[in-house]
Each structure stands twice: as structure tokens, then as C-alpha cells.
Amino acid sequence: MENKPIEKARIMVIDDDISMMDMLSIILSKYNHIVVPFTEPVSAIEALKSGSFDILIVNYLMSPVNGDRVVELVREFDKEIYIIMMSVHKDLAPSIDAMTNLDIQSYFEKSSRFDQLILTIQSGIKYTNQLRNIKNMNIQLEKYVVDFANVLLKTVDAKDNYTAAHSKRVCEYALRFSDVLNLDNKQKETLKLAGLFHDIGKIGISDNILTKNDTLTDDEYETIKYHPTIGANILSVADIFEDVCEIVNCHHERIDSKGYPNGISGNDIPYLCKILSICDSFDAITTKRSYKEVKTIQFALDELNKVKDTQLDKDLTEKFINMVKENLDSFIITDK
Numbered sequence: 001m002e003n004k005p006i007e008k009a010r011i012m013v014i015d016d017d018i019s020m021m022d023m024l025s026i027i028l029s030k031y032n033h034i035v036v037p038f039t040e041p042v043s044a045i046e047a048l049k050s051g052s053f054d055i056l057i058v059n060y061l062m063s064p065v066n067g068d069r070v071v072e073l074v075r076e077f078d079k080e081i082y083i084i085m086m087s088v089h090k091d092l093a094p095s096i097d098a099m100t101n102l103d104i105q106s107y108f109e110k111s112s113r114f115d116q117l118i119l120t121i122q123s124g125i126k127y128t129n130q131l132r133n134i135k136n137m138n139i140q141l142e143k144y145v146v147d148f149a150n151v152l153l154k155t156v157d158a159k160d161n162y163t164a165a166h167s168k169r170v171c172e173y174a175l176r177f178s179d180v181l182n183l184d185n186k187q188k189e190t191l192k193l194a195g196l197f198h199d200i201g202k203i204g205i206s207d208n209i210l211t212k213n214d215t216l217t218d219d220e221y222e223t224i225k226y227h228p229t230i231g232a233n234i235l236s237v238a239d240i241f242e243d244v245c246e247i248v249n250c251h252h253e254r255i256d257s258k259g260y261p262n263g264i265s266g267n268d269i270p271y272l273c274k275i276l277s278i279c280d281s282f283d284a285i286t287t288k289r290s291y292k293e294v295k296t297i298q299f300a301l302d303e304l305n306k307v308k309d310t311q312l313d314k315d316l317t318e319k320f321i322n323m324v325k326e327n328l329d330s331f332i333i334t335d336k
């Protein structure tokens with residue numbers, strides 16, 4: 001549903017009493033509300049899934065399913081819609097506890113004056129608009145946080161001239177791979193952010209180590225091993241990165257437990273992290289860095305094949321290799 005403020009509500013009414021529905025339609029339409037009546041709950045619930053309603057009015061005692069059961073089913077997929085429970089008499093209404101548990105915001109007795117219902121609907125409109133305002137503000141705040149993380153990433157890139165482009169490619173590979181693996185939208189979003197920001201912790205590593213042309217000394221290598229933890233710590237300040245932090249912290253762990261920072265193994269490594277590690281390794285091999293020459297795609301696939309089941313997850317690596325082989329033209333060798 002769009003997060004625009006509403007003035008006139010789109011109201012679904014579920015009741016098996018057709019004369020009551022007709023009356024509600026006439027009265028509410030006088031206030032320019034749009035009333036969509038349903039006499040049976042199954043098609044009503046399906047219609048609600050479209051997310052195009054602002055308020056739900058549901059009768060309590062109905063055949064074959066009572067209103068509280070209808071609300072229970074609605075709350076499984078919609079926690080936000082403003083719900084008004086309606087009954088012939090308050091003695092025949094669900095208890096306050098039952099209404100609270102189902103997050104029913106209001107109650108209307110059919111014998112009451114209809115102006116009371118109009119006021120209740122106005123409250124529902126205010127509630128819905130406030131909820132949408134909060135959502136819009138959260139979306140804006142999340143955008144600011146991601147923008148700021150991008151600033152940090154660009155700062156790393158200013159030192160290393162590699163990290164931002166590498167991160168973007170890792171993110172692209174991860175998203176392509178996530179389609180092959182049929183990940184859901186939430187997993188894809190987490191993987192996208194993890195791909196973009198997995199190396200953000202390099203901001204805490206000194207320039208002479210990050211840009212060194214020769215092989216790193218043992219001490220320098222130990223220093224660079226801190227970048228996953230530094231990155232996870234930076235991202236942990238924002239809720240939007242809650243799921244991403246764990247992946248960032250684990251992106252150099254290995255299936256055989258010889259990785260860092262914690263030396264965890266196998267299934268202790270999160271699924272999305274195993275996916276990211278393959279994409280990260282593939283880009284590292286196919287990208288020309290200052291200290292090594294660019295390699296061919298086939299070389300990179302052979303290297304991945306060598307480390308499946310030691311560094312990387314075997315099953316996922318085989319799937320990744322197949323994906324690249326089937327789409328060879330779209331995977332390029334990058335000269336940083």
C-alpha cells in the first residue's frame with residue numbers, strides 16, 4: 001500500500017446481514033468514504049491481501065465463521081489495518097481481552113447512533129495516517145543511514161581505490177546468485193547490503209597495509225583480519241543493518257574452520273554468509289589488484305572448485321560455478 005495520507009477511507013465491511021450492509025454503504029458514502037461490502041469471509045480476506053483497504057468493519061456473530069476468527073486470519077498477514085468489530089449488542093460482543101489480543105482497535109454496537117461510527121472511522125483515519133507518517137520517516141531514516149554507510153565506503157575507496165567497485169560487483173554477483181537459489185525478498189535485501197558493505201571495516205586498517213604491493217607480513221595479515229569485526233561494529237549502530245552485521249563479521253570464515261575472526265565451521269557459518277563468501281572470492285580472483293595479475297574466468301572457476309568443501313560450501317560453490325558457466329558472456333574480467 002502507498003504511504004500517502006488519506007482523507008476519505010476505503011472501507012471493507014464483512015457482514016452476513018445484507019440490510020445492515022446496505023445501510024452502512026448509504027451512510028458512509030455520504031461522508032465520501034468508499035464502502036466495499038462482503039457477505040462471506042473467504043473472498044473478503046483474499047481482497048484484503050491486496051492491501052488497498054484503510055479500515056475493516058467486521059460483524060462478530062456470523063455464519064459460518066465468526067468475526068473474531070476472521071480477524072485472526074487477517075492479522076496473520078496484516079498487522080496494521082484499523083479494525084472495528086461490530087455486534088448487535090454489547091452482551092454479544094467478544095471480551096475486551098479477546099479484542100485486545102487480536103489488536104481490534106474499536107467496537108461499534110449496531111443499535112448505537114451512526115454518528116458514533118463516523119467518529120470511530122475518523123479516529124481510524126487519523127491512526128492510519130500517523131502509522132504511514134512513521135513508516136515514511138523510517139524509510140527516510142534508513143535511506144540516510146545507507147547513504148552515510150556509502151560515504152564511509154567511499155572513504156575506504158579513497159585509500160584503496162578498489163573497495164567500492166569490488167563491493168558493488170560482489171553485491172551484483174550475490175543478487176544474481178540469489179535468484180538462482182530462489183531466496184526471498186528479505187534475504188535478497190540483506191545480501192545486497194552485506195555485499196555493498198562487507199569490507200567497510202577496511203576503514204580501520206592503515207593505508208600502507210591496504211595498498212601494499214608485496215605479500216603481507218604475518219603481522220600485517222593479522223591486522224587485516226580485524227576488518228570483518230571492525231565493519232560489523234560500525235554497522236551495528238543502525239537497526240537496518242541488524243541481519244547484515246553477522247554476515248559482515250563472518251565473511252572470511254571457512255567451512256573447514258581455518259578462517260577468521262572466530263574460526264567457526266560448517267553450518268555455524270550463516271547461509272547468506274556462505275553465499276557472499278563465494279561471490280567475494282570470485283571477484284577477488286577475477287580482479288586485477290596491484291600485487292597480482294588479472295586471471296581468466298576459467299582460472300577463477302578452477303580456483304573455486306579447488307577450495308569447495310575447505311574454504312567454501314561445496315554445494316553452493318558448484319551451483320555458483322554452474323551459474324557462471326551458463327552465463328559466461330555476462331561475467332567480465334575486471335582491471336580494477
Ligand SMILES: [Fe+2]
Pocket residue numbers: 198199227251252
Ligand atoms: Fe573482506
Ligand SMILES: [Fe+2]
Pocket residue numbers: 166170198199280
Ligand atoms: Fe571483499
